[in-house]
Amino acid sequence: MSPSLLPWFLVVQRLGIALLTLVIVSFAVFFATELLPGDVAEILLGQAATPEAVAGLRAAMGLDEPALSRFVGWLVGLAQGDLGTSYVNNMEVVELIAGRLGNSLRLAGVTTLLSVPVALSLGIGAAMYRGSLFDRMVSVLTISVISVPEFMVATLAVLIFAVWLDWLPALSYGADVSSIGAMLKAYAMPVITLSCVISAQMIRMTRAAVIETLNTPYVEMALLKGASRRRMVLIHALPNALGPIANAVALSVSYLVGGVIIVETIFNYPGVAKLMVDAVSTRDLPLIQSCAMIFCVSYLSLITLADLIAILSNPRLR
């Protein structure tokens, strides 16, 4: 194969693997849900679940078909762009997800915009001035933020800023968002809480990656040639550390789509994480599957994007 085609071959390979992963995940999620005790008919009826009532409701909902044929049916629908209908409230899954996914993406977007630049500059700065007071302060800070669980950060933030000081609303959704100021207020606490959670990881990874390249012979060469510390880090070391940094950022950001259940709960923010938890507790398969697909797609695309950046930024692969 000619060397100029190699990166594109790698890209296509990555995309193929991503698609295969999606199918495997949907299969795994479907059968894991089937293994859970109780089905949607029993859960809907609750204490009133007499055997006849359950059988009647199952038949009415089409749950008496074999599991495999229901799975294939759903997969065929998905291929045609139809996510199906929720078992629990008969609404289109698309309709249920649309608003909530928007909320989740908005929160994730704002958090990313805030935390990625801050985390990268702190990480690079700490690497540049390794061993200095600044570096040690950043390290101590990140370690302490990693060690404090997010429900603690969130609850304390609510107590201090909403209950005692009365600066910010305790709930992010349903609060007044009619003006830019009010919207900033509503988003402030969840965004700060989430930034604390994801920044720490990014700062540490960035610092480690930059320091590693700073120890390589070509950076030493640049130093001997008389390059300034800034030039040495930004021009010589950073491009070579881009791959691992992109991976760390992708991992942290992918958490923002599906993993923020605690923040959604405490700030009463209706996002997709809470939707997925609801769906699992009611055994609402079409909704579980669709949420799982969304998490999987967002995770895979971020990771694939990070891989692409790593491949394209590496001259040996380019």
Added chain:
Amino acid sequence: MTKTPTNWTLRDDAMVEQMIRRGASRRDLLKMLMSSGIAASVGGSLLLRADAAVASTPVTGGTLKAAGWSSSTADTLDPAKASLSTDYVRCCAFYNRLTFLDEAGQVQMELAESVSSDDAQTWEVKLKSGVTFHDGKTLAAEDVVFSLKRHLDEAVGSKVNSIAKQMTEISKVDDLTVKIVLAAPNADLPTILALHHFMILADGTSDFSTANGTGAFICEAFEPGVRSIAVKNPNYFKGQGAYLDSFEFFGIPDNNARVNALLSGDIQYAASVNPRSSRLLDGNDSVATLVSTSGNYTNLNIRKDLNPGQAEGFIEGMKYLLNREAIQKSAFRGFAEIANDQPVSPANRYHNPNVKPRDFDPERAKSLFDKAGLLGVEIPVVASDAATASVDMATILQQSGSEIGMNLKVDRVPSDGYWSNYWLKAPVHFGNINPRPTPDILFSLLYSSDAPWNESQYKSEKFDSLLVEARGALDEERRTAIYWEMQEMVANEAGTAIPVYISNMDAFSAKLGGLKPNPLGGMMGYAFAEYVWLNA
């Protein structure tokens, strides 16, 4: 500023208010306060405060934001499927029932003009005239027939399918009259029709993405798992209509988040607040609480057909070994009323006050256990977080046991699967029962010989025949006498020890007026939206 004695808490305020609502005179209250060591002058000012809370004049207008404790995509506007408080609140705002229970537990007419019968088997329901649905349609007999009949259709998945099955014929007599024939006489039908599931829908309703009812509020927005927005119905059939202009309801499942939202003023009503948060609310003038005890309880079940429950005297001994006061004070932090080992709570109009709770008497328990030959034998007691506070209760029981040489072993098991694996099955275990509106439902569900949830395997022919007799008795005095006797039988003979009825505490902004406790549950039996107002 009123003078307040030390240790006086919101709970005590709520208690005084409740006593006034139940009709206690000023003299009774002062006597009670004095007996607990509160000076007359201070007592007087406390009563003034409680009086003011009870008797303020309604104000119209305003938007109420209220939060319940549960919300998910399973939220529904279909009353037949309603399963959680969140659904009940919405259904009460948008729809009406034929009858409802007032704060004294008495049946009142809502959409029905009258519900009557000569033999408790064939019933005639007369409807109010001139009631309209939100879409303008006038309420007629067809709507009632449709609304009741859908509970019999298995495809609907109704929660009250088994209760509705006794209605063998539901038919229209004329435009405003419906005939209901029961399989067997049941004088409780007017109370059964007050269940939240029997809300009246317009004939043929099948779309529940919005609600078309006759209720005090019109549904403006409903997103399951997110929120609902209701606006005042200007054509409500009850004269005054709702006081609020609009009413937003959503769920905040996390207790702390709910309390914080109330304290920061983002919401005006936080339903079912954990007693642990009461300290946070005490001493805060901008919030008030509503304590309702509606008959929810966690009970100790001892199966009479297995060891050790078979041994003569063991069950009675355990009932004496339960330190009810300690359970009330430490397991529930005072938010509970001491119970007398039978399921009909004081909130129910058939409660028998003559059945006294057993005293905590370890010596008597000891002699009973000794006679049963069980002193010193290790007996496992199964408890789980699934049954509210049962682990605390089991620990208190174990402590009392160890003092008299009784070797009880607390067997703490996981919540997941508790109801299918341990409840009703283990020889000594805990259960948790939600309030039910009538003694008949409680006894047929829990204590008759063929009861599906006969927790202690209590069997008594006399009890079974009394149950059938009371069900068909239209004479209120006779029914009360029978239910009182049955409560006595359960308290003395069954293997279920019920130490306390658990109270529910709702917290709300002090600006909110018009709230009263209701026997159907917290939030005024979930119907508060229609009756409350916001003071400026």
